[in-house]
Amino acid sequence: MLSLATLSLRLGVSSCHGSRRSIATVISGIKTSKLVRERLKAEVEAMKNQFSGFRPSLVVLQVGDRDDSNLYISTKLKAAAEIGIEAKHVRLPSSTTQDEVLRSIRSINEDDSVHGLIVQLPLDSVNAIDNELITDTVSPEKDVDGLSCINAGKLSRGDLKHCFIPCTPNGCMELIRQTGVSVAGKHAVVIGRSKIVGAPMHDLLLWSHATVTTCHSKTADLPEQVGRADILVVGAGRAEMVRGEWVKEGAVVIDCGINHIPDATKASGKRVVGDVHYASASQRAGFITPVPGGVGPMTVAMLMENTVQSAQRFLLKNQLRR
Ligand code: NAP
Numbered sequence: 001m002l003s004l005a006t007l008s009l010r011l012g013v014s015s016c017h018g019s020r021r022s023i024a025t026v027i028s029g030i031k032t033s034k035l036v037r038e039r040l041k042a043e044v045e046a047m048k049n050q051f052s053g054f055r056p057s058l059v060v061l062q063v064g065d066r067d068d069s070n071l072y073i074s075t076k077l078k079a080a081a082e083i084g085i086e087a088k089h090v091r092l093p094s095s096t097t098q099d100e101v102l103r104s105i106r107s108i109n110e111d112d113s114v115h116g117l118i119v120q121l122p123l124d125s126v127n128a129i130d131n132e133l134i135t136d137t138v139s140p141e142k143d144v145d146g147l148s149c150i151n152a153g154k155l156s157r158g159d160l161k162h163c164f165i166p167c168t169p170n171g172c173m174e175l176i177r178q179t180g181v182s183v184a185g186k187h188a189v190v191i192g193r194s195k196i197v198g199a200p201m202h203d204l205l206l207w208s209h210a211t212v213t214t215c216h217s218k219t220a221d222l223p224e225q226v227g228r229a230d231i232l233v234v235g236a237g238r239a240e241m242v243r244g245e246w247v248k249e250g251a252v253v254i255d256c257g258i259n260h261i262p263d264a265t266k267a268s269g270k271r272v273v274g275d276v277h278y279a280s281a282s283q284r285a286g287f288i289t290p291v292p293g294g295v296g297p298m299t300v301a302m303l304m305e306n307t308v309q310s311a312q313r314f315l316l317k318n319q320l321r322r
């Protein structure tokens with residue numbers, strides 16, 4: 001029989017107890033993402049054996065040279081290599097025009113050897129580029145970021161089986177599943193309504209049968225809304241905005257925020273924090289994700305998951321045609 005401690009370790013959740021009161025169980029994105037990556041590695045190995053050396057393939061298109069994008073892309077390429085996904089990094093200079101980016105996307109769309117294509121955001125260009133046009137030019141069949149209108153539309157209608165689910169919210173759902181807390185019938189609150197985090201998070205929670213409130217910069221009383229959440233997902237881009245006092249006792253708190261704040265004790269002079277004030281929120285939440293080590297690694301793992309899924313769909317389509 002598994003002990004509770006062993007089970008928690010396997011699930012990527014760990015419990016600690018503070019001196020004053022029991023504090024939240026930490027949901028580890030590092031452990032959970034490792035489990036996902038190990039499963040994918042086995043799936044890719046099986047594909048390779050069954051289809052004479054076939055490997056899923058991913059292209060990451062980058063415009064410019066932002067430090068944060070460079071870091072995220074290198075993490076994605078490393079994860080892909082470990083799993084056995086063939087990943088290619090296409091770098092375009094910041095002088096690239098919108099037409100040139102579109103041409104590059106169209107040529108990758110037409111390349112049958114590529115199963116997944118993402119355009120890392122934000123674009124770092126000296127030219128005006130329409131982000132919507134860029135994400136919508138990626139073929140929906142290769143849109144492993146799930147940002148095209150076709151995939152977003154399917155998700156908003158609850159057609160989850162026939163779309164690519166955006167990686168960050170998909171990773172959040174996986175972390176919520178790790179807690180063992182069921183979503184159906186719960187009150188979920190999402191802070192943020194962006195295309196990459198908030199809006200698809202709302203859709204996923206809704207189609208998992210939560211009652212969902214989505215907050216944004218014009219929400220009148222944010223602390224009051226947060227206080228109603230059994231499940232809280234935050235993607236606002238505001239360092240430590242959500243205070244522990246706002247959080248409902250026992251809530252599941254998922255923090256997508258990645259913010260850099262000054263810290264004189266660090267060699268770099270800064271450190272990464274989330275959108276939730278971790279120290280105070282972990283005194284009230286039942287479960288909480290850390291930053292770093294929470295949602296970030298799951299974003300990378302779910303991109304790998306979508307790429308493998310896209311390759312599987314490609315194989316199925318081509319087998320049926322033969
Ligand atoms: P975004 O496009 O700037 O969207 C932020 C959202 O938060 C908007 O909907 C905005 O409202 C809302 N918001 C801003 N200030 C608010 C406030 N004071 N009260 C309530 N709502 C507020 O950002 P994003 O791309 O969604 O990213 C959000 C955060 O998640 C960032 O820290 C980003 O770095 C991080 N992120 C992390 C991952 C990961 O893998 N961990 C992935 C993506 C993003 P309006 O719509 O009214 O402007």
Ligand code: LUD
Nearest residue numbers: 072075119120121122145167272292293294296297299
């Ligand atoms: N654009 C993303 N832009 C930014 N954190 C990521 C991300 C890894 N098209 C497109 O990859 O999915 C995307 N698709 N995004 N992001 C953010 C967003 C995009 C964020 C964090 C991490 C990818 C990550 O690995 C680690 C962690 O949180 O533990 C390290 C964080 C750190 O800075 O130390």
